[in-house]
Amino acid sequence: MPSTSDGEILARGLVKTYTPRGSAPVRALDGLDLSVAPGTVLGLLGPNGAGKSTTVKILTTLARPDAGRAVVAGNDVARRPDAVRRAIGVVAQRSGVDPVATGRENLVLQARLHGLSGRDARARADALLERFLLTEAAGRRADTYSGGMQRRLDVALGLVHRPRILFLDEPTTGLDPEARAAMWAEISRLAREEGVTVLLTTHYLEEADRLAGGGGRIAVVDRGKVVAEGTPDELKGALRGDAVHLELGPSADLREACRVVAAVPGTREVRGVGSRGVSARADDGAAAVPAVLAALQAAGAPAASVTVARPSLDDVYLRVTGRRYAAEAAEDETPAEQHHEEVAV
Structure with missing residues (x-):
């Protein structure tokens, strides 16, 4: 049984098998173990199909494992999914932005859904718009935003309710180098200054090296298992x-x-x-x-x-x-x- 004293995110022996229609079963996770300490960044590194996104789906209560157990923010993801959802923010690969709403409207709606009053929702939206350099575009429809702006808005939406744990699934895919560097800086700041625990998946080696290099860790996932884990310097030094x-x-x-x-x-x-x-x-x-x-x-x-x-x-x-x-x-x-x-x- 995972001990909640070990970290904010714990997984032991996760197994997940999918059976596509007309195809043989595919084992996405094959006994995956994982631990993330509070206030740190863990980068899950591996190519598409390694099991990264499936891991995130299970830890964020969007999928159930066939075997194994996971605890997030002290809550079993299968037994207390509502408590897990209140403690986490999730930024999926695909944008969750409403394209016909403005940037501010997207954020205010998200805040209201999390129970903030109208005044608090507007204040929180304005603070996040400023943090992610979106204030000037706050009144524009989101479908007029560039890809980098939409991705920043996605991350802002995941932070509206001040989660203690943030899941980022391929957060910089499709961003240009400047926008990617800005996203890296914000992710590092969240962990360093606000104590947010961050689990991100990526298939960019440079991204994993950069984000885990300031006290974070990297877990290399291959065929549904973690096959190596440590700081970038530890892994390379071996x-x-x-x-x-x-x-x-x-x-x-x-x-x-x-x-x-x-x-x-x-x-x-x-x-x-x-x-x-x-x-x-x-x-x-x-x-x-x-x-x-x-x-x-x-x-x-x-x-x-x-x-x-x-x-x-x-x-x-x-x-x-x-x-x-x-x-x-x-x-x-x-x-x-x-x-x-x-x-x-």
Whole structure:
């Protein structure tokens, strides 16, 4: 049984299976465990289909698990869903804004639905409009807002009733870099200055790194389970040495190239990535590169390019799942035939 003293959000052994019409059952969650401390940011990192959105649906009482238990703000999500809903704010992937109402009307209506008086609702709406830089557009219909403005209004709607926990499902999808940076700053401020516990899902590595970097944590989700958890520095620090990434020429044999690189002294954890990529780890990447390039050249599999870098979250994802995160995220949005199996040595 989850202990409510451990955190604001707790999940143990969550299992959820969907059966699409005419298709085989799909297990979205497969024993997922999760814990989020009060006043912190937890980023759920993983590509589409990893189980992030299903986790959020269960924790916000929009879906029931087939097995396992979850406690949010001290309340069991299955037994006390109304109490959970009063304690949380939710910003879903799809906008909840009424497009034909103005920004202020959207906020006032949301406040009234949460029981605020007319005066308090208007005051709260004005405060949020100012915080999210929407005051000048407050009297305009929401369908005239840019994508970034609508997303800021979405987050404002989730904060109307001053929730102690805020769920953000892909909060910056579709935003331009400037709007995304502004959203990051506001999310960090909520946790740091107001003590709001934030759980967000994302498939942007930079976003997870940035938002969890100030005392928050990252949970890497793969095939319905949390496969790694920690601060960004903890996760990257667990990977000793440097990451060496090579792109092979068009005629090279990937499997043979992996074997050649693995035979070079000082290299380890060699994997093929996609159809022509090779990733390896080395204690001293700069020193290992000349030997790696020479070995590939001698084997008739020359490299077209090589990079050496300190460990990244993409390297963490590769380590715990056996796949490149960026490539897998792209696979969710591209035809299935573009997928290539990993080759591990």
